[in-house]
Amino acid sequence: MKSFTSLALGLVSLTSAVSGTAIVRDSFKAPAPGPGQASSIYNGANNGTLKNGPIVPGKSFDRIINIWLENTDFEDAATLSQFQKVAEQGVLFDSYYAVTHPSEPNYMASAFGDFFGLGDDDFWYIPNNITSLFDVLNDGKVSWACYEENMPFTGYQQFNYSQPNYVSSNATKPYTYYVRKHNPCAFAQEAGTNADYAIRNRNFNDFAADLNASTLPQWMFITPNMVDDAHDSTIQYAGNWTDWWLLPLLDNPKFNDNRTLILLTFDENEDYGENNRIFTVALGGGLPANLKNTTDSTYYTHYSSISTVEANWGLKNLGRGDVQKGMNNVFDWVATATGFKNENLTGDAIPFTNLTGIFNGPFNPDQTTLFYAPNDTNVIGAGGQAVLVKDGLDKSITLATVKPVNMTAMHTVSPFDSISHEYATANPVAVGGNRAVNATTGSAASLSSKDGASSIVINLSLLAVVGVSSMAVLL
Numbered sequence: 001m002k003s004f005t006s007l008a009l010g011l012v013s014l015t016s017a018v019s020g021t022a023i024v025r026d027s028f029k030a031p032a033p034g035p036g037q038a039s040s041i042y043n044g045a046n047n048g049t050l051k052n053g054p055i056v057p058g059k060s061f062d063r064i065i066n067i068w069l070e071n072t073d074f075e076d077a078a079t080l081s082q083f084q085k086v087a088e089q090g091v092l093f094d095s096y097y098a099v100t101h102p103s104e105p106n107y108m109a110s111a112f113g114d115f116f117g118l119g120d121d122d123f124w125y126i127p128n129n130i131t132s133l134f135d136v137l138n139d140g141k142v143s144w145a146c147y148e149e150n151m152p153f154t155g156y157q158q159f160n161y162s163q164p165n166y167v168s169s170n171a172t173k174p175y176t177y178y179v180r181k182h183n184p185c186a187f188a189q190e191a192g193t194n195a196d197y198a199i200r201n202r203n204f205n206d207f208a209a210d211l212n213a214s215t216l217p218q219w220m221f222i223t224p225n226m227v228d229d230a231h232d233s234t235i236q237y238a239g240n241w242t243d244w245w246l247l248p249l250l251d252n253p254k255f256n257d258n259r260t261l262i263l264l265t266f267d268e269n270e271d272y273g274e275n276n277r278i279f280t281v282a283l284g285g286g287l288p289a290n291l292k293n294t295t296d297s298t299y300y301t302h303y304s305s306i307s308t309v310e311a312n313w314g315l316k317n318l319g320r321g322d323v324q325k326g327m328n329n330v331f332d333w334v335a336t337a338t339g340f341k342n343e344n345l346t347g348d349a350i351p352f353t354n355l356t357g358i359f360n361g362p363f364n365p366d367q368t369t370l371f372y373a374p375n376d377t378n379v380i381g382a383g384g385q386a387v388l389v390k391d392g393l394d395k396s397i398t399l400a401t402v403k404p405v406n407m408t409a410m411h412t413v414s415p416f417d418s419i420s421h422e423y424a425t426a427n428p429v430a431v432g433g434n435r436a437v438n439a440t441t442g443s444a445a446s447l448s449s450k451d452g453a454s455s456i457v458i459n460l461s462l463l464a465v466v467g468v469s470s471m472a473v474l475l
């Protein structure tokens with residue numbers, strides 16, 4: 001029943017990712033007067049500025065800004081002048097790999113150190129006993145936020161958001177600019193139940209406010225909208241966005257100072273038939289000057305962006321990809337500065353990470369497991385510390401002990417898959433009261449029915465209870 005729907009959706013999204021659907025043929029249109037300015041095109045008004053604690057000094061940098069573009073083979077970015085220009089400002093990593101396909105599991109991996117078997121872009125959520133990088137950062141008092149272009153309001157939890165098409169002037173239908181699958185701050189159950197967490201799931205009008213008020217946090221994730229990130233457009237379009245957005249911000253000391261590291265990367269490559277190498281540049285005033293306009297061929301993955309952060313601030317770890325030797329290599333100069341030993345992989349030793357949907361895990365309908373604990377919670381990570389463990393974690397359930405079941409064959413659906421795509425409206429603490437605010441007028445904006453703003457569908461706590469009991473029956 002339900003499972004067939006999600007299977008079909010999975011196939012559709014896989015096909016479009018493989019064939020590289022490029023819907024928008026128009027040339028780049030600036031969505032705002034400037035990268036640090038609010039825009040009515042973003043609909044949602046800014047909801048205050050972030051309140052962060054004192055700056056926690058890092059061993060190599062005090063701020064890291066992750067910027068993710070979409071679905072591009074290494075060569076396709078490397079041969080474009082816009083990206084060559086960016087590379088000249090920093091160090092080009094030419095052996096940097098995404099961890100799987102399609103998009104969502106990569107965004108998940110960037111914040112959770114695992115993708116829990118996920119091989120699609122559906123509406124999944126991660127329960128409270130499973131740590132994220134955000135928990136690790138909180139534990140070290142390092143402030144963080146995601147900034148999502150065209151997300152209508154702070155703490156938004158819906159599957160996507162559509163609004164009038166600002167790119168094609170003759171378009172008649174609303175366009176989907178924001179998608180949850182590209183937002184690492186939206187995957188945890190806590191994103192909808194903890195106001196302190198939800199306030200850090202922010203939009204680009206919030207970015208403008210935080211930038212101008214000097215309240216940007218120490219760890220940031222930037223998700224451009226579906227055309228600006230190349231997903232629905234072309235790499236040339238995203239190159240023009242990068243020119244327009246990133247280059248001026250490099251000269252803005254409220255964004256980039258001499259302790260700022262910027263990581264421009266891609267979620268995954270485009271061609272599933274090749275290994276998953278992605279164009280990645282580290283730049284910013286916090287990059288050692290001698291590395292500017294150089295290439296580093298050390299093997300890195302999305303897990304490196306976690307272990308590098310752990311090493312920099314001496315943080316606890318997640319006990320997942322962030323402690324997996326080789327895949328967790330720390331950016332070379334940070335490894336040197338923190339005494340971390342990398343295991344460089346070259347040639348045939350580089351694992352294939354172009355594998356999709358074949359892994360056991362709670363998010364694989366065909367090989368579903370319970371949410372598992374890290375293999376070893378005593379393992380010391382790049383920060384020189386052990387695993388951060390949250391309440392409610394059963395350490396006896398690990399990837400080695402879980403027994404997968406085929407939920408597809410059983411015609412049932414994981415309790416962690418909100419196939420209605422709308423559980424979030426049942427969450428009481430959504431910041432901004434689940435109302436989009438019109439950035440121009442300050443009054444409530446009208447949302448299309450697609451946004452599900454008025455429907456209450458699934459209650460999370462009920463899901464959790466159902467989850468535990470139905471899984472118990474299955475196992």
Ligand SMILES: *[C@@H]1O[C@H](CO)[C@@H](O)[C@H](O)[C@H]1NC(C)=O
Pocket residue numbers: 026027028234236237240
């Ligand atoms: C990118 O910018 C260049 C230079 O302005 C322009 O010639 C080109 O058409 C633009 N391409 C896209 C896809 O926006």
Ligand SMILES: *[C@@H]1O[C@H](CO)[C@@H](O)[C@H](O)[C@H]1NC(C)=O
Pocket residue numbers: 088089293
């Ligand atoms: C980067 O290096 C190349 C050649 O190695 C040089 O032509 C170019 O001017 C350099 N760019 C910058 C911004 O230093």
Ligand SMILES: *[C@@H]1O[C@H](CO)[C@@H](O)[C@H](O)[C@H]1NC(C)=O
Pocket residue numbers: 168170171172
């Ligand atoms: C808009 O008009 C141009 C030029 O006629 C056409 O190529 C394009 O397909 C139109 N776009 C839409 C979304 O209708």
Ligand SMILES: *[C@@H]1O[C@H](CO)[C@@H](O)[C@H](O)[C@H]1NC(C)=O
Pocket residue numbers: 257258
């Ligand atoms: C970094 O910037 C700070 C503040 O502007 C300044 O005091 C310091 O001297 C700079 N350090 C270096 C190495 O440039």
Ligand SMILES: *[C@@H]1O[C@H](CO)[C@@H](O)[C@H](O)[C@H]1NC(C)=O
Pocket residue numbers: 272273274275352354355356
């Ligand atoms: C992954 O990439 C390798 C090397 O290019 C290729 O041989 C293999 O067929 C690809 N795997 C899949 C599942 O496409």
Ligand SMILES: *[C@@H]1O[C@H](CO)[C@@H](O)[C@H](O)[C@H]1NC(C)=O
Pocket residue numbers: 296297298299332342344345346
């Ligand atoms: C990793 O291996 C590549 C390829 O041999 C090499 O270019 C790079 O310098 C190595 N990195 C380190 C840190 O040894």
Ligand SMILES: *[C@@H]1O[C@H](CO)[C@@H](O)[C@H](O)[C@H]1NC(C)=O
Pocket residue numbers: 127128129130370371372373392393394395397464467468471
């Ligand atoms: C984590 O919590 C979920 C939801 O309550 C539960 O199904 C799962 O078994 C727990 N996993 C571990 C390792 O504690």
Ligand SMILES: *[C@@H]1O[C@H](CO)[C@@H](O)[C@H](O)[C@H]1NC(C)=O
Pocket residue numbers: 319320321322323324375399400
């Ligand atoms: C944990 O153990 C499983 C096998 O039981 C292995 O596949 C996985 O790579 C291990 N994870 C880490 C982070 O070492």
Ligand SMILES: *[C@@H]1O[C@H](CO)[C@@H](O)[C@H](O)[C@H]1NC(C)=O
Pocket residue numbers: 366367406408409
């Ligand atoms: C799970 O069940 C489905 C439907 O019966 C089947 O197509 C699929 O091959 C099974 N997968 C595994 C890993 O057993």
Ligand SMILES: *[C@@H]1O[C@H](CO)[C@@H](O)[C@H](O)[C@H]1NC(C)=O
Pocket residue numbers: 159160161176179420421450
């Ligand atoms: C947006 O969400 C709706 C409701 O879940 C879904 O039907 C639609 O396919 C989604 N569109 C995109 C482009 O993600």
Ligand SMILES: *[C@@H]1O[C@H](CO)[C@@H](O)[C@H](O)[C@H]1NC(C)=O
Pocket residue numbers: 045046047153431432433437
């Ligand atoms: C901002 O968030 C608070 C909750 O933190 C909420 O009460 C308020 O309505 C929001 N304001 C706007 C303009 O969305």
Ligand SMILES: *[C@@H]1O[C@H](CO)[C@@H](O)[C@H](O)[C@H]1NC(C)=O
Pocket residue numbers: 043163438439440441444445446
């Ligand atoms: C916001 O207000 C402006 C001016 O009244 C209006 O044109 C626009 O459609 C509104 N946007 C939304 C999403 O309601």
